[in-house]
Amino acid sequence: MNDFDIERELHKALQRVEPARDFSLPFAKAPTKSYTWMALAAALILVLLTPLGVLRYQARQMRGEEARAQLVTALRITSNKLQKTRQLVVRELNRRNSL
Amino acid sequence: MKGFAELVRQHQSMVFSLAYHFLQDRPLAEDVTQEVFFQLYRELASLENEQHVRFWLRKVTSCRCIDAARRRKLRPRLTLEDIREPASHESFRDPLLSETLRKLVATLPETPRMIVVLRYQEDMDPSEIAETIGIPLATVKSHLHRSLTMLRGKMQRLGRETVS
Numbered sequence: 552m553n554d555f556d557i558e559r560e561l562h563k564a565l566q567r568v569e570p571a572r573d574f575s576l577p578f579a580k581a582p583t584k585s586y587t588w589m590a591l592a593a594a595l596i597l598v599l600l601t602p603l604g605v606l607r608y609q610a611r612q613m614r615g616e617e618a619r620a621q622l623v624t625a626l627r628i629t630s631n632k633l634q635k636t637r638q639l640v641v642r643e644l645n646r647r648n649s650l
Numbered sequence: 651m652k653g654f655a656e657l658v659r660q661h662q663s664m665v666f667s668l669a670y671h672f673l674q675d676r677p678l679a680e681d682v683t684q685e686v687f688f689q690l691y692r693e694l695a696s697l698e699n700e701q702h703v704r705f706w707l708r709k710v711t712s713c714r715c716i717d718a719a720r721r722r723k724l725r726p727r728l729t730l731e732d733i734r735e736p737a738s739h740e741s742f743r744d745p746l747l748s749e750t751l752r753k754l755v756a757t758l759p760e761t762p763r764m765i766v767v768l769r770y771q772e773d774m775d776p777s778e779i780a781e782t783i784g785i786p787l788a789t790v791k792s793h794l795h796r797s798l799t800m801l802r803g804k805m806q807r808l809g810r811e812t813v814s
Contacts, residue, residue, distance in 0.1 A: 575658035
């Protein structure tokens with residue numbers, strides 16, 4: 552018993568043992584902490600929203616153009632009417648002067 | 651760092667063995683192992699690298715084992731009288747010796763028991779053990795010395811009784 556090496560025997564007795572079940576299984580399908588999916592979702596949203604923004608901008612531009620054209624037409628009509636009125640006034644003044 | 655499942659596969663033998671050698675109770679050791687890995691899953695983001703993970707696992711496993719042993723008051727269940735004695739002096743070389751020694755280790759109080767398991771299962775030096783379980787180095791050395799003296803004495807007593 553004197554040559555009994557307690558440390559060596561403890562190393563042998565306390566060797567690692569394999570567990571009966573695999574503890575990694577509950578985590579095997581768990582998502583790893585990654586922002587990839589979040590980045591992809593953000594990119595997808597951006598891709599979908601960008602054309603919508605462009606379309607809305609174009610629609611506003613078109614409505615502006617239409618309003619401008621209507622204003623120009625209205626101004627032209629007004630101008631024509633003023634011109635005719637002026638001609639009538641001038642004609643009437645000429646007639647009175649000739650009397 | 652590796653994926654979580656791979657980390658578990660890599661370290662499960664270490665964590666389970668620490669718990670099993672400390673508690674001498676396979677179902678309880680499995681429960682502790684599972685709790686440790688669930689805690690690791692929650693706190694993985696705060697761990698910097700694989701060395702840090704290994705240190706963290708040893709520390710948390712030690713704490714949880716000591717808590718589990720205190721909760722279930724495991725130590726009084728095993729006494730020197732419960733341990734089957736080796737049949738003869740020669741039988742110290744057979745597998746019974748390891749079983750006897752494991753059971754003797756299980757009779758140690760919690761802190762010295764964990765120190766012995768970390769020292770001889772994980773081959774950690776006393777300074778690493780002190781850092782892992784958060785006690786002074788001198789205390790670790792003192793526990794180790796007293797535990798080895800006690801274990802050697804008990805083994806010799808068992809051997810003498812068997813021979814006579």
